[in-house]
Amino acid sequence: MAQDHDHPQDHDHPQDHDHPHDHHHHDHPHGSDLSPMDLRVRALESILVEKGYVDPAALDVLIETYETKVGPHNGARVVARAWVDPAFKARLLQDGSAAMRELDVGGRGGEHMVVVENTPDEHNLVVCTLCSCYPWPVLGLPPVWYKSPPYRSRAVIDPRGVLAEFGTALPAQTRIRVWDSTAELRYMVLPMRPPGTDHLDEAALAGLVTRDSMIGTGLPSSPDQGDRA
Amino acid sequence: MSRPPEPPVFAAPWEAQTFALVVSLHDAGLFTWGEWAQALGRHGDRMADYALWLETIEALIAERGLTSPTALEARRAAFARAAAATPHGQPILLENDPEA
Incomplete structure (x- = not known):
């Protein structure tokens, strides 16, 4: 007998209907249609569930976690704490994973978080040249451009050119260091605290920390930009 | 001073489902993340997106x-x-x- 758990995507994901790969065939008004990718993933999942390798409920929990709980706001909390607490910052640069656990920001295990600090002399940029290794626990899942071959190759060859395309201009004397992630070693950038933020508390500071500033392709927002947002 | 909303993590349900299957199979001990990265990296010049994830996990x-x-x-x-x-x-x- 086939497993028959109800796929959440049948009802819960309105974007299903907006996705270009979903072709609804209106000449078959009485039936449903699945895109080729939907068919592939359903076939795979149903076989793996039958064989006992995966638990449908666990899949739903994983998806919900990454859709709603894990994201760049976690990394932003870490950065803001480092900006206001020099002792925390020292621990963060010493052992990223351990310091993040203090804020309940944690990995799935296995990978080790390394935090690299931007200074006026040195700017850091993170890439995965092999595939798409990324610090999930602090930044969530990677943006599409992070996984693209042009970014993966050009970040190493021409980091300044890549930064320019992101609209990030650095002083000519600032060195750029590129960090190539692996499955075991994930990097996050600690950006510099923007000027004019002495009056802000930790939560307001976290609001200035963009995802791209923690990858190194961008800089934190300035307080003025934050007010407009 | 509010954060802009974060963009959706998955562009389509099948992407989310693929991601969750890969993580579950890793957690079940079928491969290490190092082995996964190597398998994805076999297609060095391709977009490392969820379509590649699905192809890779089917092959693995x-x-x-x-x-x-x-x-x-x-x-x-x-x-x-x-x-x-x-x-x-x-x-x-x-x-x-x-x-x-």
Whole structure:
């Protein structure tokens, strides 16, 4: 007998209907249609569930976690704490994973978080040249451009050119260091605290920390930009 | 001073489902993240997106002997028939396959 758990995507994901790969065939008004990718993933999942390798409920929990709980706001909390607490910052640069656990920001295990600090002399940029290794626990899942071959190759060859395309201009004397992630070693950038933020508390500071500033392709927002947002 | 909303993590449900399957199989001990990165990296010049993840996990589980390309293909056909037999808006269940 086939497993028959109800796929959440049948009802819960309105974007299903907006996705270009979903072709609804209106000449078959009485039936449903699945895109080729939907068919592939359903076939795979149903076989793996039958064989006992995966638990449908666990899949739903994983998806919900990454859709709603894990994201760049976690990394932003870490950065803001480092900006206001020099002792925390020292621990963060010493052992990223351990310091993040203090804020309940944690990995799935296995990978080790390394935090690299931007200074006026040195700017850091993170890439995965092999595939798409990324610090999930602090930044969530990677943006599409992070996984693209042009970014993966050009970040190493021409980091300044890549930064320019992101609209990030650095002083000519600032060195750029590129960090190539692996499955075991994930990097996050600690950006510099923007000027004019002495009056802000930790939560307001976290609001200035963009995802791209923690990858190194961008800089934190300035307080003025934050007010407009 | 509020954060802009974060963009959706997954562009489509099948991406989310693929991601969750890969993480679950890793957690079940089928491969290490190092092995996963190597498998993805075989296609060095391709976008490392969820389509590549799906292709890679299908290949990996076939290599591990969990299932075969033939079994996957048969199951896809069964789901396609089940979908066609399911009124729009209702959950698509394998048992709706008229040939089941």
